[in-house]
Amino acid sequence: MNALPAFWLSRGPLAWLLLPVSLLFRAIVACRRWLYGSGMLRSRSLPVPVIVVGNVFVGGTGKTPFVIWLARALAAAGHHPGIISRGYGGSGSVEEVLPDSAAGQAGDEPVLIASRTGCPVVVGRDRVAAARLLLQRHPGIDVIVSDDGLQHYRLPRQVEIAVFDTRGTGNGWLLPAGPLREPAGRMRDFTVINGAATAPGVAGQAWRMSLEPGNAWQLADPQRRMPLALLCAGRQVLASAGIGNPARFFDMLAAIGLQFQALPLPDHYAFERNPFEGRPEEIILITEKDAVKCRGNTALNGDARLWVVPVTAALETSLTQRILERLRGSPPA
Structure with missing residues (x-):
């Protein structure tokens, strides 16, 4: 939804x-x-x-x-x-x-x-x-x-x-x-x-x-981690979320001062196709829930633009x- x-x-x-x-x-x-x-x-x-x-x-x-x-x-x-x-x-x-x-x-x-x-x-x-x-x-x-x-x-x-x-x-x-x-x-x-x-x-x-965001990690190389502010500084950023309430993810990012284009996706979006194909942004921020599914798509799993934003309650x-x-x-x- x-x-x-x-x-x-x-x-x-x-x-x-x-x-x-x-x-x-x-x-x-x-x-x-x-x-x-x-x-x-x-x-x-x-x-x-x-x-x-x-x-x-x-x-x-x-x-x-x-x-x-x-x-x-x-x-x-x-x-x-x-x-x-x-x-x-x-x-x-x-x-x-x-x-x-x-x-x-x-x-x-x-x-x-x-x-x-x-x-x-x-x-x-x-x-x-x-x-x-x-x-x-x-x-x-x-x-x-x-x-x-x-x-x-x-x-x-x-x-x-x-x-x-x-x-x-x-x-x-x-x-x-x-x-x-x-x-x-x-x-x-x-x-x-x-x-x-x-x-x-x-x-x-x-x-x-x-919900408190932590350092982002790169989907293609999970060992690479970086503070969100440093990662996104001076870059075109897309934020995408396939969760029940995508606005909550976008509001959290905006609250820490990030500027980005927002791409909401349906809840439990399967990522059988690549919704980021042709997008011009240099950095794409996704949720942990979406990362679980993106790693099963070769095109997405190897896309160096994708960074995962972990949250802790x-x-x-x-x-x-x-x-x-x-x-x-x-x-x-």
């Missing part, structure tokens, strides 16, 4: 036209939650606690950088985390992901997470099956982080974390009249907002997350303690 439909951010005529369908969707969501809450449908059991990180707001809110931060924080606290994910864009089969796995097979985000965390990662549409394979392959894991899956109720969970960004809840309506997968007020343990301490429609205590250390406290107070399901 390159950009959200404009009517998802306000209650205009088209949103009102779709509202009856949205109300039906809301009823289905509520019924499904009730079936699991009443025990008529059951979550499967796992021998270790599960932390689910997901979105209520459809599209990119910064969930992947948060998952990376959380896995590192858990490891620093002495835990041995493993990660499961659906693997968007992958084959859908249950399989382990390595840092050099093909994004077309495993999905771009799981490959990035495996590379950045060093933690075991397993993908699969059936997240319970993914969790079981993860534990079978790595029996030392003592906590599982689920990348996405708030709505995957078959997966047991001890902690739920919802990630929003500055768009908040948009117009506050569920799909398709609005951008929400579930009601904004759904119960959860922690709320994280990417880029702000508060956001429209997001009630209750929230934890602010900021920053949050208050007290959030780690709160999550650990919740884990200690919640036995595995």
Whole structure:
């Protein structure tokens, strides 16, 4: 998704036209939650606690950088985390992901997470099956982080974390009249907002997350690293992003004083063709998520103009303690 439909951010005529369908969707969501809450449908059991990180707001809110931060924080606290994910864009089969796995097979985000965390990662549409394979392959894991899956109720969970960004809840309506997968007020343990301490429609205590860019590294030669300001000084620069909210990447670069042309691409863009062919810019800045896929294209992997901008999530250390406290107070399901 390159950009959200404009009517998802306000209650205009088209949103009102779709509202009856949205109300039906809301009823289905509520019924499904009730079936699991009443025990008529059951979550499967796992021998270790599960932390689910997901979105209520459809599209990119910064969930992947948060998952990376959380896995590192858990490891620093002495835990041995493993990660499961659906693997968007992958084959859908249950399989382990390595840092050099093909994004077309495993999905771009799981490959990035495996590379950045060093933690075991397993993908699969059936997240319970993914969790079981993860534990079978790595029996030392003592906590599982689920990348996405708030709505995957078959997966047991001890902690739920919802990630929003500055768009908040948009117009506050569920799909398709609005951008929400579930009601904004759904119960959860922690709320994280990417880029702000508060956001429209997001009630209750929230934890602010900021994304901090690091030194860029060259796709053709990953050992070459350079500060962004030095790399881009006096050069024509193109910034491109195939993520859920490309504007966030562009805003981050602009905030540190870079001048560039912007080229947004669809979320999970596969780079089967070269979108930079014929571009005159001397430097092309891309996201880590896009770099995972670009390395599989010979023309892109050898293009010396492509530089990857890594980002690191920053949050208050007290959030780690709160999550650990919740884990200690919640036995595995």
